[in-house]
Structures are given as C-alpha cells and as structure tokens.
Amino acid sequence: MISTRDNILSTSAELFATKGFDAISMRYIASACEIKAPSLYNHFYDKKTLYKETLRFVFEKHAESLIACLQENRPAHENLANFIRVICQRLDEKPIFRQLFMRELLEQDEERYKFLVNVVMADTCRALHDIFLGIDPECDPHFLTTSLIGLVIFHFQINPMRPYLPGGSKRTQSADYLATNILALVSPASGHPSAR
Known part of the structure; x- marks a missing residue:
C-alpha cells in the first residue's frame, strides 16, 4: 500500500508537471490527494519544500539506472550509447x-x-562528465554534457510538431529513432564510431 507521503508526492508530481508551480496551491494539492x-x-512545511521533494522523488526514480548504465564495465562510448x-x-x-x-x-x-543540478541531478551529471572524459580526455565535458541534455530535451519538446515538418512521421517520433540519431550526432564529436 502506498504511504500518504508517496501519495502526496505522486499526486504533486502530476499537478506540478501539468499546471506548474505557480498555478496550484497547497489546498488544491491536499484536495487532489483527498486529505x-x-x-x-504535517508532511511538508510549505509549497516550496513540497516542490523540491517532488522533484527529488521523480528524478531519483530514474537516476540509479541512468548512473548504472554510465558506470558499466564497458568501453565509455558503449556506456554513452546505452545512456x-x-x-x-x-x-x-x-x-x-x-x-x-x-x-x-x-x-x-x-x-x-541550483537544487535540481546540485542535488537531484548531480550524480548523473558527474557520471556523464566522466564518460566524456573517458572518451576524449581533451574534450570539454561540461559543454558536451549540457549539449547532450539540451539535444535530448529539445527533440522531445518538438516531438508533437515533428510529423508536420518535412520528412516527419510517427517513426521519427519514436524513442529508438531519436536515441539512434542523437547518438550519431554526438559520435563524431566524442571520437567513437557512429551509431548508424
């Protein structure tokens, strides 16, 4: 059975994701949680605290597996492709x-x-930073890390528009298609073979 705290965090995650931080009140969240x-x-001092804990709750669900794929005992470029x-x-x-x-x-x-980067995403970003250095010790790992994050996020942000753009289709919206082509874009810069 889900705890009251986890129920609050799950419900808050959905509300914050769909409506944003400023659009909802603690009273609205309580009502949505049926409390x-x-x-x-009693669980969260204020909305800012609840929001931070919600970010941590959502991102930490994924961080462990993302870090694990970056730290596997494989060549760095394979770990990057898996990530x-x-x-x-x-x-x-x-x-x-x-x-x-x-x-x-x-x-x-x-x-x-600062909270998102220094607390929630810190370990994943450090592992990604290390992967880029493992591929090319002379690279700028900060630039490559931020570029990869931006590239991935942008492609998901534009996905609803993609079928209407020249050459767009349902296939070009798939996670596999995006991963393969993002890796192909990153490959030449990081010195490993293309994903194609």
Whole structure:
C-alpha cells in the first residue's frame, strides 16, 4: 500500500508537471490527494519544500539506472550509447518526468535550478562528465554534457510538431529513432564510431 507521503508526492508530481508551480496551491494539492490541508502541512512545511521533494522523488526514480548504465564495465562510448537509449526511453514513457524537467527550464528560477543540478541531478551529471572524459580526455565535458541534455530535451519538446515538418512521421517520433540519431550526432564529436 502506498504511504500518504508517496501519495502526496505522486499526486504533486502530476499537478506540478501539468499546471506548474505557480498555478496550484497547497489546498488544491491536499484536495487532489483527498486529505485535509493540515495533514499536508504535517508532511511538508510549505509549497516550496513540497516542490523540491517532488522533484527529488521523480528524478531519483530514474537516476540509479541512468548512473548504472554510465558506470558499466564497458568501453565509455558503449556506456554513452546505452545512456542515450535509456534517457530517451524514460522521457518517452514517463511524461511527468519529461514535463517537470521542461517546466524547470522554462521557469528560470535560479534557486530551483541550483537544487535540481546540485542535488537531484548531480550524480548523473558527474557520471556523464566522466564518460566524456573517458572518451576524449581533451574534450570539454561540461559543454558536451549540457549539449547532450539540451539535444535530448529539445527533440522531445518538438516531438508533437515533428510529423508536420518535412520528412516527419510517427517513426521519427519514436524513442529508438531519436536515441539512434542523437547518438550519431554526438559520435563524431566524442571520437567513437557512429551509431548508424
């Protein structure tokens, strides 16, 4: 049976992902969780605390497997390819995970950026940073890490428009198609064979 805390976090994740931080109140969240507002405050001091814990709850569900695929005992370029496939699958299959990430990029709240990067995403970003250095010790791992994140997020952001663009189709929206082609774009820059 799901705990009250996990129920609050799951419900909040869906609400924050679909409506955004500013559009919902603690009272609204309590109602959606079918609990009284004082009960919600017993678990979370305020909306900002609840939001941070919601981000942690959603992102940590995926972080372990993402880090694991980056740290497998394989060549670095194979780990990178596996990471790209896994992150594309997660973003495709988990719309709340995807929407929360995209909302954070749009909100431009420096405090939440710092929390997301320094607390929620820190281990994954460090592992990705190390992979790029393992592929090419002379590279700029910060630039490659941020470029890969931007590339992956952008392609999922534009996916609803893709079928209407020249050459677009349902096939070009699939996570496998995106992962293969994102890897092919990243491959020349990181010095490993193309994914094609």
